[in-house]
Amino acid sequence: MACFFRRSIAAKVTKLKALKMTLYANANLAACLDPGLKQDSVLEDISAGRGAIHFKVNRKLLVQVCQFSDDERFSLNSELFNTLKRGTTLVEYSSPNIAKKFHAGHLRSTIIGNFIANLKQSLGHKVIRMNYLGDWGMQFGLLGAGFGQFGCQEKLKQNPLQHLFEVYVQVNKEAEHNEDINQAARDFFKQLEQRESEAVSLWQQFREITVDEYQRVYKRLGVHFDIYSGESFHQDQAQEVVQQLQSRGLLKTSEKGTGVVDLSPAADMSKVYTVLRNDGTTLYITRDLAAAIDRTEKYQFDEMIYVTDKGQATHFQQLFQILLLMGHSWADRCQHVPFGLVRGMKTRSGEVVFLEDVLDEARARMLHNMSQSKTTKEMDDPEDTAEKVGISALIVQDFKGPLLSDYTFDWDRMLQAQGDTGVFLQYTHARLCSLIRRNEGAEAAVFDPSLLLEQTSVSVLQHLLRYDEVLYQSAQDLQPKHLVNFLLKLSHLIASAHRELPVKGSSRDVAQVQRKTLETWKQYI
Numbered sequence: 001m002a003c004f005f006r007r008s009i010a011a012k013v014t015k016l017k018a019l020k021m022t023l024y025a026n027a028n029l030a031a032c033l034d035p036g037l038k039q040d041s042v043l044e045d046i047s048a049g050r051g052a053i054h055f056k057v058n059r060k061l062l063v064q065v066c067q068f069s070d071d072e073r074f075s076l077n078s079e080l081f082n083t084l085k086r087g088t089t090l091v092e093y094s095s096p097n098i099a100k101k102f103h104a105g106h107l108r109s110t111i112i113g114n115f116i117a118n119l120k121q122s123l124g125h126k127v128i129r130m131n132y133l134g135d136w137g138m139q140f141g142l143l144g145a146g147f148g149q150f151g152c153q154e155k156l157k158q159n160p161l162q163h164l165f166e167v168y169v170q171v172n173k174e175a176e177h178n179e180d181i182n183q184a185a186r187d188f189f190k191q192l193e194q195r196e197s198e199a200v201s202l203w204q205q206f207r208e209i210t211v212d213e214y215q216r217v218y219k220r221l222g223v224h225f226d227i228y229s230g231e232s233f234h235q236d237q238a239q240e241v242v243q244q245l246q247s248r249g250l251l252k253t254s255e256k257g258t259g260v261v262d263l264s265p266a267a268d269m270s271k272v273y274t275v276l277r278n279d280g281t282t283l284y285i286t287r288d289l290a291a292a293i294d295r296t297e298k299y300q301f302d303e304m305i306y307v308t309d310k311g312q313a314t315h316f317q318q319l320f321q322i323l324l325l326m327g328h329s330w331a332d333r334c335q336h337v338p339f340g341l342v343r344g345m346k347t348r349s350g351e352v353v354f355l356e357d358v359l360d361e362a363r364a365r366m367l368h369n370m371s372q373s374k375t376t377k378e379m380d381d382p383e384d385t386a387e388k389v390g391i392s393a394l395i396v397q398d399f400k401g402p403l404l405s406d407y408t409f410d411w412d413r414m415l416q417a418q419g420d421t422g423v424f425l426q427y428t429h430a431r432l433c434s435l436i437r438r439n440e441g442a443e444a445a446v447f448d449p450s451l452l453l454e455q456t457s458v459s460v461l462q463h464l465l466r467y468d469e470v471l472y473q474s475a476q477d478l479q480p481k482h483l484v485n486f487l488l489k490l491s492h493l494i495a496s497a498h499r500e501l502p503v504k505g506s507s508r509d510v511a512q513v514q515r516k517t518l519e520t521w522k523q524y525i
């Protein structure tokens with residue numbers, strides 16, 4: 001019932017907004033008023049004055065409308081949400097490179113992809129969460145050869161990512177002047193391509209320990225994957241793709257002897273794209289072509305979303321274009337969600353090398369802030385609180401603006417307790433929880449919404465009515481900013497409500513209704 005009212009009230013508010021626009025544009029205000037409107041139960045009063053029309057929403061109804069139970073939370077305005085197509089959505093995100101340095105882009109891809117997957121899931125899509133590891137290519141030749149020279153199994157077990165990275169850096173340095181190591185790298189990669197067991201088992205070991213390490217970090221971020229795929233999975237298929245391109249007459253040989261696809265006939269693509277090296281090995285794009293074809297066969301997705309930094313936008317445009325040229329019309333259902341760069345992501349010890357360093361730093365700084373704050377109460381597990389709040393701060397900072405914008409990483413700003421931060425969001429949530437906890441077991445009173453009529457609570461309720469619209473916007477353009485800013489504004493409104501509607505000290509009935517309202521608000525945050 002509440003849900004029905006909520007929808008009807010939201011629809012009315014939209015209608016009123018449209019009406020208001022007409023009225024502004026029309027000099028004869030009174031003539032525009034629909035006499036039926038005045039009798040509408042949603043409106044308490046309509047008046048004209050000083051060049052504007054004022055609508056007063058029936059507050060009692062508004063309060064009732066926003067008191068809905070848990071299971072109604074996501075029963076969204078069907079008129080609006082039925083226009084969204086639901087189906088199987090494959091979201092590919094995070095996708096770090098084994099042994100190479102982690103960069104801020106991987107953190108962004110991880111949290112943005114996770115947001116998109118969660119959003120789609122909550123809207124009723126079947127979601128497949130995929131991590132496509134950078135686990136193939138010449139760098140493994142170097143790593144394999146380098147490990148023989150600089151590697152140590154003991155260190156690999158103790159601190160795998162760190163050790164692999166050290167070996168990678170060392171061997172790359174060496175390769176700058178030592179032709180022998182380059183030859184050794186080529187030999188190792190060839191052994192890998194020919195599936196020679198010794199090379200394969202070392203590579204497998206690198207891959208497994210890296211995935212284990214990453215999984216630990218993903219857990220801290222509340223992120224999981226259904227599938228760990230990777231470039232290595234599509235090595236053989238990539239050669240088949242080259243043959244398909246050839247048989248369709250799409251493959252040309254360049255002057256350098258490389259295999260290229262000429263995209264110039266396609267609109268605004270005047271480039272040729274290399275899919276095969278002159279030594280016959282495949283590239284990143286070739287493996288992506290193979291991976292996409294494989295995924296459509298295996299998962300029959302209705303849409304596939306790739307989340308990477310905007311630097312790869314051309315790569316994905318070309319990928320989709322080549323797929324279309326090959327006759328794969330489903331490439332139209334593939335989408336790249338690009339995001340901007342993060343500048344200045346540094347920890348106290350310097351430049352960021354691993355994702356875990358960023359999370360540790362967020363926790364340490366938060367713990368420090370908590371210890372400095374006069375209002376922090378004693379906690380059972382301050383480390384755990386600092387971890388959760390610090391990570392929320394990181395995510396909220398990232399999600400506030402348009403994804404495509406670059407932004408500067410700012411520890412101090414993101415960890416502020418006040419303002420538009422994840423800390424503030426967590427604080428609001430904790431405050432509501434504690435209020436509810438303190439009142440647990442309190443004697444039940446009759447819930448009378450007519451007692452809750454202050455402007456401050458009405459503002460919160462009016463804001464809550466925008467929830468469907470905001471969710472819909474995020475579902476359409478896959479930008480988390482709509483939802484995050486909605487929640488931040490809600491938290492500010494709740495803060496005023498806390499000040500102006502104290503549960504403590506109010507009469508039993510008023511306290512009861514206020515508490516119930518706060519419980520409803522908590523469900524959103």
Ligand code: ARG
Pocket residue numbers: 092095096097132133134288306308
């Ligand atoms: N591993 C790549 C990188 O770190 C990202 C992979 C993106 N996904 C893809 N299908 N190409 O740059």
